[in-house]
Amino acid sequence: MRISAKCDYACRALTALAKEWPNKKPIQIHMISQSQDIPMRYLVHILIQLKGLGLVTSTRGKAGGYALLRAPKKITLAEVMRKVCGPLLPRASSAAKSESVFATIWKELEGAMSKVLENITFDDILKKAKGIDGAINYHI
Amino acid sequence: MRISAKCDYACRALTALAKEWPNKKPIQIHMISQSQDIPMRYLVHILIQLKGLGLVTSTRGKAGGYALLRAPKKITLAEVMRKVCGPLLPRASSAAKSESVFATIWKELEGAMSKVLENITFDDILKKAKGIDGAINYHI
């Protein structure tokens, strides 16, 4: 089991947008791509999805780009993960088998994950990032 | 993010074997396939992997088959998941990016999952399954 690249990218992209909150100026795709080291051509699709999910808004034309639709404090990792990565349960579980022991266990596991992710907002992530960047100072 | 069918199958197969513990007689692949509703040709490969991981043993020839190598009580879901499904972290995370905020968060998440899974042994699963089978009585 793995967190997909797409999910990781989506979270990192949202972090980049959260950094600018509540500025009015939108951020261009290539900026996000550079700062977060995400393949630009792929990021395009992810941002469109995030827009469809009601997490970000977009502006076209010159000085266009993307911006958060809500305050970072109001966006939890749980919401993003659920929307972008989908549920934890295996696809194959049929109706009959949904009564199986493991259906119960996987749901229990999903609950434990949610508990952790509900308590992390993108405001928290910004604070954590500042700590790491300050200590290591890796980026230019 | 999803629990792969393979992981789900592996757990169900181990449950089928756990039911027979500590009988001496090995269980054939087609028996496991039938009772757990797992595609037989695929199950073959999963069992070979489980054998390589030191979870089960196999006997060839007439009356051959598979059996657990340890008591169900001594096998946790955490061990199986870690071995079969691999780590939670996204593959793409490079060395530089491993210092990223999300690398930390994904590890935290993995820890929360482990805590749940460490506390579930295949003995527990057998008991749960009995409860469900007894109540619903779905299988022939």
Added chain:
DNA sequence: TTATACTTTACTATGTTTATCAACATAGTA
């Protein structure tokens, strides 16, 4: 009108899941 940046569609590459088949190993029997 024009440059710019988002939007949409189509395509390629890679990896995972599942199915098929031939080769090999073992136990029982004569």
Added chain:
DNA sequence: TACTATGTTGATAAACATAGTAAAGTATAA
């Protein structure tokens, strides 16, 4: 020993999902 039924092992390939690329289309500020 040789034969045979039964079952494991391993290689290969089709079907599908994911990850990433490319380029033409569309909206908007200047």
